[in-house]
Amino acid sequence: MMKGNFDFYNWWKKFNRKNTYVLALVVFIITTAIYFILQPAIMEEGVLSRITTSNFRTWLPIILLSVGQTVVMLGGGLDLSSGAILSLGNVILAISIRNTDEAGFNLLIVLAVIMMGLVAGALNGFFVAFLDLQPIIATFATSFLYSGLALLILPQPGGKIPRPYTDFYRTTKFLGIPLAIYIIIAVLLIWVFFRNRKYGRFLFAVGGDEKAAYTTGVPVKGIITSTYILSGLLASLGAISYTLLTGSGSARSGEDMTLTALTAAVIGGTSFSGGSGSLFGTVLGAVILGTIQNILSLARLDSWYRTLVNAVIIVIALAGPGFIKLFAREK
Amino acid sequence: MDTISLHAKHIVKHFGAVVALSDGTLRVDSGEVVALVGANGSGKSTLSKIITGVLSRDEGEIIYNGDSVQFTNPTAAQKAGITAVYQELSLVPILTVAENIWLAHEPVNNMGRIDDQEAQARTGELLKLFEGTFQDTLHPDAPVETLPPDEKQIVEILKAISRDPDILILDEATASLDGRQVDCLFRLIEEWKTQNMGLVFVSHRMDEIFKIADRAVVLRNGDTVGNVDIEETTEPEIVSLMVGHERGLGRIQRKESIQPESERIALNVEGLQTDVLHNVSFSVNEGELVGISGLRGQGQDELLHTLFGNRHFTGKIELFGETITPDHPRTVINKDMALIPGDRATQGVLMTRPILENLHLPNWRKYNFPLNIGKAIRDAKRITDKLNVVMKSLEAPVNSLSGGNAQKVVIGKWLLRDPNILLLDDPTKGVDVGTKAEFYNLLEELCAEGTTVLFYSSDDQELIDLAFRVFVMHDGTITEELSGDDVNKANLVSASMGAGVNNGAQK
Numbered sequence: 001m002m003k004g005n006f007d008f009y010n011w012w013k014k015f016n017r018k019n020t021y022v023l024a025l026v027v028f029i030i031t032t033a034i035y036f037i038l039q040p041a042i043m044e045e046g047v048l049s050r051i052t053t054s055n056f057r058t059w060l061p062i063i064l065l066s067v068g069q070t071v072v073m074l075g076g077g078l079d080l081s082s083g084a085i086l087s088l089g090n091v092i093l094a095i096s097i098r099n100t101d102e103a104g105f106n107l108l109i110v111l112a113v114i115m116m117g118l119v120a121g122a123l124n125g126f127f128v129a130f131l132d133l134q135p136i137i138a139t140f141a142t143s144f145l146y147s148g149l150a151l152l153i154l155p156q157p158g159g160k161i162p163r164p165y166t167d168f169y170r171t172t173k174f175l176g177i178p179l180a181i182y183i184i185i186a187v188l189l190i191w192v193f194f195r196n197r198k199y200g201r202f203l204f205a206v207g208g209d210e211k212a213a214y215t216t217g218v219p220v221k222g223i224i225t226s227t228y229i230l231s232g233l234l235a236s237l238g239a240i241s242y243t244l245l246t247g248s249g250s251a252r253s254g255e256d257m258t259l260t261a262l263t264a265a266v267i268g269g270t271s272f273s274g275g276s277g278s279l280f281g282t283v284l285g286a287v288i289l290g291t292i293q294n295i296l297s298l299a300r301l302d303s304w305y306r307t308l309v310n311a312v313i314i315v316i317a318l319a320g321p322g323f324i325k326l327f328a329r330e331k
Numbered sequence: 332m333d334t335i336s337l338h339a340k341h342i343v344k345h346f347g348a349v350v351a352l353s354d355g356t357l358r359v360d361s362g363e364v365v366a367l368v369g370a371n372g373s374g375k376s377t378l379s380k381i382i383t384g385v386l387s388r389d390e391g392e393i394i395y396n397g398d399s400v401q402f403t404n405p406t407a408a409q410k411a412g413i414t415a416v417y418q419e420l421s422l423v424p425i426l427t428v429a430e431n432i433w434l435a436h437e438p439v440n441n442m443g444r445i446d447d448q449e450a451q452a453r454t455g456e457l458l459k460l461f462e463g464t465f466q467d468t469l470h471p472d473a474p475v476e477t478l479p480p481d482e483k484q485i486v487e488i489l490k491a492i493s494r495d496p497d498i499l500i501l502d503e504a505t506a507s508l509d510g511r512q513v514d515c516l517f518r519l520i521e522e523w524k525t526q527n528m529g530l531v532f533v534s535h536r537m538d539e540i541f542k543i544a545d546r547a548v549v550l551r552n553g554d555t556v557g558n559v560d561i562e563e564t565t566e567p568e569i570v571s572l573m574v575g576h577e578r579g580l581g582r583i584q585r586k587e588s589i590q591p592e593s594e595r596i597a598l599n600v601e602g603l604q605t606d607v608l609h610n611v612s613f614s615v616n617e618g619e620l621v622g623i624s625g626l627r628g629q630g631q632d633e634l635l636h637t638l639f640g641n642r643h644f645t646g647k648i649e650l651f652g653e654t655i656t657p658d659h660p661r662t663v664i665n666k667d668m669a670l671i672p673g674d675r676a677t678q679g680v681l682m683t684r685p686i687l688e689n690l691h692l693p694n695w696r697k698y699n700f701p702l703n704i705g706k707a708i709r710d711a712k713r714i715t716d717k718l719n720v721v722m723k724s725l726e727a728p729v730n731s732l733s734g735g736n737a738q739k740v741v742i743g744k745w746l747l748r749d750p751n752i753l754l755l756d757d758p759t760k761g762v763d764v765g766t767k768a769e770f771y772n773l774l775e776e777l778c779a780e781g782t783t784v785l786f787y788s789s790d791d792q793e794l795i796d797l798a799f800r801v802f803v804m805h806d807g808t809i810t811e812e813l814s815g816d817d818v819n820k821a822n823l824v825s826a827s828m829g830a831g832v833n834n835g836a837q838k
């Protein structure tokens with residue numbers, strides 16, 4: 001018994017190391033299959049297209065947050081403030097965007113939100129890379145800063161985004177493929193571009209062993225700061241997409257999203273200890289989570305069950321790698 | 332490569348109040364190998380780290396090719412052509428061999444993309460340098476974390492070479508290599524010398540030094556005390572430079588009295604084997620104080636921890652004739668064995684908890700349920716008085732105590748159990764002189780009362796003063812057993828380096 005299991009385990013470990021998203025891909029196929037099966041009308045004309053559009057435009061904010069979280073995790077860190085940055089961006093947009101004939105002004109607001117994301121990320125990066133604070137603590141603290149600001153700006157949910165903008169986001173399609181998917185593809189392409197360049201290599205090195213990377217001449221502080229800035233940037237983009245999706249603002253909009261984004265990254269194969277993972281896996285992870293949510297609502301489960309299932313998924317996803325390690329050690 | 336020269340002059344380095352280097356001087360030119368030698372704490376590691384930019388210097392000058400230089404970080408030194416191979420590796424475990432070797436200077440194609448194929452090819456060529464000395468676990472695509480220690484060291488060496496250094500510093504780089512690999516490395520070094528590389532070879536191994544080095548620079552207590560041609564010197568001469576004159580601190584006169592009265596064998600070990608130890612066998616009589624010596628990291632603390640039940644092992648351990656299988660410290664604690672560990676802060680005490688709690692940590696069971704706190708406090712007071720612990724009160728946390736007093740708490744904790752066998756892992760490290768003297772008296776008392784003591788110390792003088800018998804460990808096994816007058820500084824240093832010792836019986 002021992003020999004057979006042993007070989008498989010080692011082979012799996014090796015394979016998984018190079019292609020960390022494989023497990024997520026398998027789970028993705030399974031959950032999507034279940035989802036389709038539960039949708040009796042899916043094969044009818046136009047239904048698949050409608051559902052895909054509706055799903056992906058809803059999932060885009062989380063996907064963007066998850067991607068940001070993955071970059072930070074690859075570098076060995078953690079960003080607990082990305083949801084709060086999204087909330088902040090959301091409320092700024094909700095109260096500032098004017099109607100469509102002031103497009104120039106609206107563009108400025110959007111740029112300002114992006115700027116906010118970059119600055120928030122830089123602040124996070126400063127605390128972690130230069131003040132040497134633990135990422136969990138630093139970003140937990142800054143999350144209160146950003147959500148506090150959001151509450152200050154918009155104490156009660158409100159604001160209104162002009163119809164044309166939200167319609168544009170929600171319905172635009174090129175070649176039958178919704179806008180949201182193009183954005184996701186663009187993000188993945190940018191990642192593929194950088195993964196094989198020095199930046200990507202440095203990122204994995206820093207996440208793998210910060211001290212070894214430093215001794216070898218990798219600009220560790222710069223790399224770490226850049227990951228938080230990227231996370232902040234993606235959170236602000238998430239804010240924009242979320243605002244266009246919902247058409248209004250709420251200071252608590254991003255509250256639950258941080259943990260979901262983290263779970264998506266972990267499901268996608270990104271390791272907490274850094275240096276291992278892929279954005280492709282993360283996107284799959286986010287889609288898996290979204291699909292499961294849909295499956296639950298199709299099964300007409302009580303919302304209590306939904307929360308339970310979510311929690312169970314999070315526990316399994318986070319504890320899973322630990323369990324695997326435990327079994328490995330027993331061998 | 333043109334001829335180069337590196338000259339570090341009179342380097343001084345303090346760490347707080349401790350003077351690590353008071354006069355570090357080293358010169359190396361193209362085409363030569365200079366060995367940097369010195370005992371534990373002599374400053375040689377500090378000197379090599381200052382040269383490579385890992386540490387900053389307080390005083391002194393470094394002249395490199397005629398210019399005065401200051402390296403603020405390792406990268407600066409590397410850019411200037413000075414690269415080091417350390418014993419603590421600088422490899423990222425999750426990356427592959429090729430990725431590690433070329434990290435931060437990857438071959439890049441004209442679109443800015445990392446050229447993995449080029450990296451693989453060049454890595455393959457580098458690996459050829461060590462051809463025949465490694466298994467097929469070592470290939471450019473292998474993640475470093477899957478490699479055994481010797482292959483990791485090879486990767487580390489290749490990583491340094493890939494940067495085409497003018498000066499290469501090998502700091503204990505042969506520690507993880509086997510004989511064949513070392514020979515291969517030395518052949519490469521000879522070749523690099525002809526290419527005008529200058530090499531600094533920091534090592535504890537006499538045979539290697541005499542094999543490969545042209546010159547030797549000897550450090551002792553932070554001073555450069557020797558700069559000799561290898562051809563014109565001998566092993567004993569280098570050892571005597573390293574050891575110098577005896578420096579006593581008014582310590583206890585060597586007594587012959589810490590010799591066992593009893594003939595009973597308290598501890599007998601045969602064929603002990605762990606991941607680190609191999610074939611360790613010895614026996615200790617009741618009431619004896621036996622010392623363990625050798626350079627740090629040669630298995631001394633591993634031995635103590637194995638005896639204490641903290642390691643998986645094969646072999647036989649007998650306590651007073653009874654074979655025991657320590658699989659958990661609990662087992663041996665119940666047999667009245669105690670271990671004073673080497674790292675006080677993480678293994679010896681609970682820093683933030685009160686002294687009282689720390690003292691009784693293994694003992695609460697003796698105080699019944701509900702706890703007889705009154706008795707516990709009385710016992711604690713008794714031991715802190717006996718050990719002369721300077722403290723505010725028993726309620727004060729241990730981190731309010733000085734190093735010496737905190738160590739007394741560790742000792743007190745175990746003394747309260749009246750152990751038969753006491754294992755000590757470098758117990759006077761970081762302890763002030765006064766406390767050390769009290770401690771030595773305590774040990775003598777304990778031995779007189781019949782406690783058996785096995786005592787590792789990195790301080791040779793301490794062992795000379797206290798132990799009649801000393802085991803010197805090297806590479807996970809006992810390589811030398813010294814007793815009586817053979818326990819002296821010169822022999823201890825020699826034995827720790829694998830060189831011969833002067834004693835009656837021929838080795």
